[in-house]
Amino acid sequence: MTTSPGLAVVDLTVRYGDVVALAGASLTVDGGRVCALIGVNGSGKSTLLKAALGLVRPDGGSVAVLGATPTAARRRGGGGIASVPQAELIDAAFPIDVRTVVEQGRYGRLGPTRRLRAVDHDAVARALERVGLTDLARRPIGALSGGQRKRALVARALAQEADLLLLDEPFAGVDLPSQATIGAVLREVADAGACVLLATHDLAGVPALADEAALVVRGRVVAHDVPDVVLRPETLARTFGLGAAS
Numbered sequence: 551m552t553t554s555p556g557l558a559v560v561d562l563t564v565r566y567g568d569v570v571a572l573a574g575a576s577l578t579v580d581g582g583r584v585c586a587l588i589g590v591n592g593s594g595k596s597t598l599l600k601a602a603l604g605l606v607r608p609d610g611g612s613v614a615v616l617g618a619t620p621t622a623a624r625r626r627g628g629g630g631i632a633s634v635p636q637a638e639l640i641d642a643a644f645p646i647d648v649r650t651v652v653e654q655g656r657y658g659r660l661g662p663t664r665r666l667r668a669v670d671h672d673a674v675a676r677a678l679e680r681v682g683l684t685d686l687a688r689r690p691i692g693a694l695s696g697g698q699r700k701r702a703l704v705a706r707a708l709a710q711e712a713d714l715l716l717l718d719e720p721f722a723g724v725d726l727p728s729q730a731t732i733g734a735v736l737r738e739v740a741d742a743g744a745c746v747l748l749a750t751h752d753l754a755g756v757p758a759l760a761d762e763a764a765l766v767v768r769g770r771v772v773a774h775d776v777p778d779v780v781l782r783p784e785t786l787a788r789t790f791g792l793g794a795a796s
């Protein structure tokens with residue numbers, strides 16, 4: 551086992567043209583932990599997740615996943631980095647069934663034949679079972695409700711058995727039972743040793759869900775601690791600008 555943190559972001563700056571999305575953000579999350587990224591719209595949460603996936607190029611600072619660059623971590627084979635994108639980014643009309651979506655989680659592990667083996671089919675079946683979609687495995691992804699579709703994407707990430715799991719607003723537009731299922735699955739993934747980082751608007755759910763919370767304000771992580779500390783009214787007031795705090 552490596553002793554490198556699951557994710558180590560150091561003084562990261564990311565720009566989109568003239569827009570500074572991250573301005574020296576630092577965040578370290580260890581394996582076995584669920585960390586909730588919180589912050590207002592536009593604060594840089596999604597950009598931080600994209601940087602951890604290696605999808606945006608840093609203008610300064612560094613990102614390491616298990617001691618490697620995100621791109622190297624993704625290419626290393628095996629679990630690597632799994633991501634659950636925001637629902638809005640999924641093309642619901644794409645004619646693909648639930649099982650095929652979940653099978654995508656195994657693609658990085660396939661041998662030269664590119665065929666799924668028994669171990670892959672087992673992982674897919676287990677992932678479908680854990681999110682309660684076994685009976686809907688042959689349903690087109692576009693025919694699912696928002697909550698079911700999100701659970702399918704979580705199942706794909708589960709099947710990948712990644713070391714780092716990134717989720718962008720996994721509870722947005724998702725029914726309460728699906729939220730509970732997803733939350734329980736994230737806990738299990740972390741308990742199995744992976745590092746889980748999710749961006750969420752649902753502050754009320756954070757203490758039950760996450761081991762730690764990181765508050766992002768204007769492209770920086772300004773507080774990172776156990777949820778009860780980060781969610782203290784005075785911390786939020788200071789950083790969200792929700793009125794006077796002394």
Ligand SMILES: Nc1ncnc2c1ncn2[C@@H]1O[C@H](COP(=O)(O)OP(=O)(O)O)[C@@H](O)[C@H]1O
Binds near residue numbers: 570
């Ligand atoms: N593709 C993009 N092109 C230009 N600006 C972007 C792009 N994506 C995000 N931004 C800007 O970067 C900042 C951070 O955005 P984002 O990381 O999406 O924040 P959050 O997820 O917290 O809402 C915002 O000012 C946003 O408008």
Ligand SMILES: [Mg+2]
Binds near residue numbers: 595596597
């Ligand atoms: Mg976002």
